[in-house]
Amino acid sequence: MQSLRELLQAALMEDLGTYGDITSRAVSAEKKQAVGRCIVKRTGILAGIQVAQQVYDLIDKDVKIDIHFRDGDVCQAGSVAFEVYGNAYTLLIGERLVLNLLQRLSGIATFTRRYxxxxxxxxxxxxxxxxxxxxxxxxxxxxxxxxxxxxxxxxxxxxxxxxxxxxxxxxxxxxxxxxxxxxxxxxxxxxxxxxxxxxxxxxxxxxxxxxxxxxxxxxxxxxxxxxxxxxxxxxxxxxxxxxxxxxxxxxxxxxxxxxxxxxxxxxxxxxxxxxxxxxxxxx
Incomplete structure (x- = not known):
């Protein structure tokens, strides 16, 4: 069975392919430092914060994450779950995988809580x-x-x-x-x-x-x-x-x-x- 790290690596490669993020490269994102704010737009149970950390760690170990809510926390609409700091290209190439995992896993946790x-x-x-x-x-x-x-x-x-x-x-x-x-x-x-x-x-x-x-x-x-x-x-x-x-x-x-x-x-x-x-x- 594949480890989580191997699965995350495969998911990243699915997104990046051979050429990487051609749009972000075109706008020279790698030359800039940026902050990403993870905003929860509907109240629910957070799940996947620690996985998001692993995604960014795989891409660039210099990325810093300031976590405001932990996995399992109830997060109100409008809350900032975490802020991530690093190279803009790094943040952009990890964005979709991080969001896919957070949205999916938090949806499951929230739906389970209803039951x-x-x-x-x-x-x-x-x-x-x-x-x-x-x-x-x-x-x-x-x-x-x-x-x-x-x-x-x-x-x-x-x-x-x-x-x-x-x-x-x-x-x-x-x-x-x-x-x-x-x-x-x-x-x-x-x-x-x-x-x-x-x-x-x-x-x-x-x-x-x-x-x-x-x-x-x-x-x-x-x-x-x-x-x-x-x-x-x-x-x-x-x-x-x-x-x-x-x-x-x-x-x-x-x-x-x-x-x-x-x-x-x-x-x-x-x-x-x-x-x-x-x-x-x-x-």
Whole structure:
């Protein structure tokens, strides 16, 4: 897996290509010193400040950053998150990558906080999913935690998640669970086991393995259906719900008895936080 430094370097090269920033070169930006002010234009949770520092460090170690807000801080519209000082060409070539990361990650953190606030006091937790931008999963999942959410499995290797496709391939919930239990023993693994169930029959089947599995996943059910399922489960296993859950309906699912809410929207549909970087020459 590529390190963050390698990913940032690749992202910079994607922007610079062979010739660099031809517009900034044309106006002789490299001959001037400048300051860039990062302005948050909509209130939200900041995420990506330390990554922005790494971007500028990659370009030019002489760049100086004066940070006013840290990752995870609530930043009001109009606030200056940081000021960056250095060669104008350096600031200009880093501008888009820095803003892309800040807007994306802050958007995720801010959107996650909406879910967390919606279910406050219920004891339910908000989880992310693997529906992330390829290669940027670690950053996006980190942004979720800054918004108050928790990380679901990071990949296909750190949790057994028996879904409908696995059940259909093996023929039944029991067959899929048995196969996973055998494999986990044979490979000497300790990864938790989560089982997706679609109806009361499958719930009953999965509950026979309540001592061996970790939780049940109810997908694409209404809050009323979830409440009936939770009552049937009777506390024998924690319940996770997913599918079409929004900040507006999250509380209904939490109050129906869900212990966890997982939402792909946290990372695939979070609106970017409006942030700009205004660069001006130093006198």
């Amino acid at each position: 967390v606030e919606a279910i406050e006091g219920t004891g339910c937790e908000v989880l992310d999913t693997r529906k992330t931008t390829p290669l940027w999963r670690a950053l996006e999942k980190w942004a979720v935690t800054l918004g108050g959410g928790k990380n679901h499995r990071f990949g296909l290797y750190d949790q057994f998640l028996i879904k409908d496709n696995h059940i259909d391939l093996t023929g039944s919930v029991s067959a899929a669970i048995e196969a996973v239990l055998r494999y986990r023993t044979e490979q000497n693994l300790s990864a938790p086991i989560v089982v997706e169930v679609r109806n009361l029959r499958e719930i009953a089947e999965a509950l026979r393995y309540a001592k061996e599995i970790d939780r049940l996943l109810l997908d694409n059910l209404s809050p009323q259906q979830v409440a009936r399922a939770v009552e049937y489960i009777g506390g024998r296993l924690p319940v996770e719900v997913s599918g079409g859950i929004t900040p507006e309906n999250a509380r209904a699912y939490a109050e129906a008895g869900a212990r966890y809410i997982s939402a792909g929207a946290l990372t695939h549909s979070a609106p970017a936080l409006d942030i700009s970087l205004k660069i001006q020459p130093l006198q």
